[in-house]
Amino acid sequence: MLNKLNLLFLCTGNSCRSQMAEGFTRAIFGEIIEPYSAGITKSQLDPRAVVVMEEVGIDISGQHSKTPDEITDVPFDFVVTVCSDADQRCPTLPGQATRLHVPFDDPPHLAASEADEAAALEHYRRVRDEIQAFCQTIPEKMQG
Numbered sequence: 001m002l003n004k005l006n007l008l009f010l011c012t013g014n015s016c017r018s019q020m021a022e023g024f025t026r027a028i029f030g031e032i033i034e035p036y037s038a039g040i041t042k043s044q045l046d047p048r049a050v051v052v053m054e055e056v057g058i059d060i061s062g063q064h065s066k067t068p069d070e071i072t073d074v075p076f077d078f079v080v081t082v083c084s085d086a087d088q089r090c091p092t093l094p095g096q097a098t099r100l101h102v103p104f105d106d107p108p109h110l111a112a113s114e115a116d117e118a119a120a121l122e123h124y125r126r127v128r129d130e131i132q133a134f135c136q137t138i139p140e141k142m143q144g
Contacts, residue, residue, distance in 0.1 A: 004034040005077045005142065008097070010086045014039025014065040016046040017082045017104050020128055023053050023060040024135035033138065036076075038068045040089050046108060052124040056132070078142055082131075100141060102134055 007025060011018035018037035025035035043065045053060045068091050076097040081087035087101045107127045111120035 004032055006074050007033050007035050007078045007080065007138070007142075008068070008071075008074075008076045009035065009037040010068070010079055010081045011037070011039050011083050012085045013041055013043030014067070015043040016049040016107055016124075017127065017131060018086075019045060019049055019060055019063050019065075020053055020131050021080065021082060021135055022063060023058045024132050025138060027058050028135055029138060036071055036074060037063070038066050038071060040067070040086055040091075042067050048107065048111070048121060048124050049128075052121060052128045055125070056128070098142075104130055104134075 009018040009021040009025075014037055018039065022035045022037035025033055029035075045060070045063060045065055050059075050061050079097045079099045081099065081101045082104050083106065084101075084103055087103070104127050105123070107124040110123040114120040114123070
């Protein structure tokens, strides 16, 4: 059996984008990649992220927000920062991780100005779909 590659998705608060990326990667490539997510600071799992992931058949409700300090025992092969703040503040992690920066819009920030829940969820769905499209390309990104 091959060893899985350890991949960390890093965001500011580990509440939404990095959680969705972890969920997609586990669903799509769970046999070859062990995905993790963390935030520069610890937050709470965003309930809207859970809702929009359920819409595409992926349950992330059991995931929780954490910081890289909580997973220091994992030698990461790849670290993907999903926001500029995390890219600028990315801590030194164990192992010889290759870093990749792929910024996605922040759904909670975009949704804050919406008057109703339906409009707010549209921001989450758009970013979810962008994250899904990226996650489907992860093996080729890891190879070069």
